[in-house]
Amino acid sequence: MIPFSPPRIDDEIIAEVVAAMKSGWITTGPRTKNFERMLTAFNGNQSTLCVNSATAGLELVLRWFGVGPGDEVIVPAYTYCATANVVLHCGATPVMVDVLPDTFNIDPDKIAEKISACTKAIIPVDIAGFPADYDAINQLVNNEELRRKFTPRNPNQRKLGRILVLSDAAHSLGAIYNGKSTGSLCDITVFSFHAVKNLTTAEGGAIAFNLPESFDNEEVYKFCNIFGLHGQSKDALAKLSGKASWKYDVIMPGYKVNMTDMQAAMGIVELRRYREDTLQKRKAIFEYYQTAFAKYDWAISPTCRDKKSESSYHVYLLRIKNISEEIRDNMIIDIFGSEVSVNVHFQPLPLLSAYKYLGYRMQDFPVAYANYANEISLPVFYDLTEEMCQQVVEAVVHAYNQIK
Numbered sequence: 001m002i003p004f005s006p007p008r009i010d011d012e013i014i015a016e017v018v019a020a021m022k023s024g025w026i027t028t029g030p031r032t033k034n035f036e037r038m039l040t041a042f043n044g045n046q047s048t049l050c051v052n053s054a055t056a057g058l059e060l061v062l063r064w065f066g067v068g069p070g071d072e073v074i075v076p077a078y079t080y081c082a083t084a085n086v087v088l089h090c091g092a093t094p095v096m097v098d099v100l101p102d103t104f105n106i107d108p109d110k111i112a113e114k115i116s117a118c119t120k121a122i123i124p125v126d127i128a129g130f131p132a133d134y135d136a137i138n139q140l141v142n143n144e145e146l147r148r149k150f151t152p153r154n155p156n157q158r159k160l161g162r163i164l165v166l167s168d169a170a171h172s173l174g175a176i177y178n179g180k181s182t183g184s185l186c187d188i189t190v191f192s193f194h195a196v197k198n199l200t201t202a203e204g205g206a207i208a209f210n211l212p213e214s215f216d217n218e219e220v221y222k223f224c225n226i227f228g229l230h231g232q233s234k235d236a237l238a239k240l241s242g243k244a245s246w247k248y249d250v251i252m253p254g255y256k257v258n259m260t261d262m263q264a265a266m267g268i269v270e271l272r273r274y275r276e277d278t279l280q281k282r283k284a285i286f287e288y289y290q291t292a293f294a295k296y297d298w299a300i301s302p303t304c305r306d307k308k309s310e311s312s313y314h315v316y317l318l319r320i321k322n323i324s325e326e327i328r329d330n331m332i333i334d335i336f337g338s339e340v341s342v343n344v345h346f347q348p349l350p351l352l353s354a355y356k357y358l359g360y361r362m363q364d365f366p367v368a369y370a371n372y373a374n375e376i377s378l379p380v381f382y383d384l385t386e387e388m389c390q391q392v393v394e395a396v397v398h399a400y401n402q403i404k
């Protein structure tokens with residue numbers, strides 16, 4: 001059976017995790033701080049805080065910005081549930097926007113009509129690793145009329161003076177837009193290092209700060225570091241560093257979302273070889289699929305490059321022309337019958353019980369539904385060989401011939 005996306009665990013990763021364990025420092029410490037500096041250099045943003053998941057990172061940022069009951073946050077209807085769940089955790093309301101047919105990303109032309117005086121943030125998602133349209137989104141939040149409509153309720157909101165752009169880049173580490181890396185394309189970007197993502201630390205995430213000049217990004221980093229560690233004025237490492245430095249204060253009831261040095265050990269090894277090795281390998285797999293499916297007029301290959309953007313090649317979103325959701329589901333059964341694991345990314349939020357119950361309706365997001373109904377995600381992972389790619393393509397073609 002060809003798996004969908006097993007992590008790449010090799011001797012180099014294992015050796016570095018073992019070294020972290022033998023060092024005697026297994027929780028947040030020197031390796032995490034080193035990984036943060038490496039991420040900042042890689043992404044070209046101002047400062048980076050590692051956390052235990054993207055979900056925790058997104059929520060920490062919303063709470064730092066003071067998003068709460070009565071507020072609205074714009075999210076795409078087509079994403080993983082985490083993007084909207086965190087808005088609900090804060091007591092605010094996710095306001096969904098339909099997506100673009102080609103890229104699966106939030107449709108910038110449909111955002112403005114959903115903005116109200118209660119809108120505090122927009123969370124674009126770089127679906128499958130292809131960057132959302134940050135030029136359009138950044139321009140929108142800076143629009144004079146919308147800035148006047150923005151109603152700040154706390155010092156951070158007053159300092160920004162507009163809607164916050166918080167990117168959910170769970171898929172897109174290393175993707176390029178206008179010659180820049182994700183992480184430096186908007187105010188704040190959150191990455192995921194979950195086991196199925198391009199770069200993994202088993203569980204983990206990072207918050208990349210890139211706020212405009214009215215903020216000191218280093219100060220925001222320091223605040224969020226404490227906010228994500230019980231509000232403790234000193235972390236465990238700082239407490240060790242001097243004699244009689246046991247005493248600390250708790251300056252706010254903070255959260256507990258820090259990354260461990262064992263996770264960072266994995267991340268450091270992976271980030272070192274990410275651009276030159278991991279991304280090249282994933283790109284080659286995408287290109288194999290693109291070339292193979294170009295022969296079939298029923299196959300729609302995903303956009304992974306255009307004038308402005310290049311994907312991080314996270315998931316291969318194949319679509320099949322003119323088929324219903326039910327036929328797609330049957331194709332997936334047939335593909336599994338050929339010993340190939342596939343997936344669907346994603347069930348749009350309004351299809352999920354939790355969101356249906358809140359009153360979101362699938363018919364209000366026709367593009368999200370259409371993109372979901374005929375979509376099949378193909379395996380992409382480091383150790384996928386060319387023979388395996390061929391087996392994947394043959395399995396899909398076999399399934400299509402069965403349903404014809």
Ligand SMILES: *Cc1c(COP(=O)(O)O)cnc(C)c1O
Nearest residue numbers: 053054055080082170192193194
């Ligand atoms: C995986 C994922 C997340 C959540 O990441 P975690 O690190 O597991 O919290 C958020 N958004 C999207 C789009 C994802 O695919």
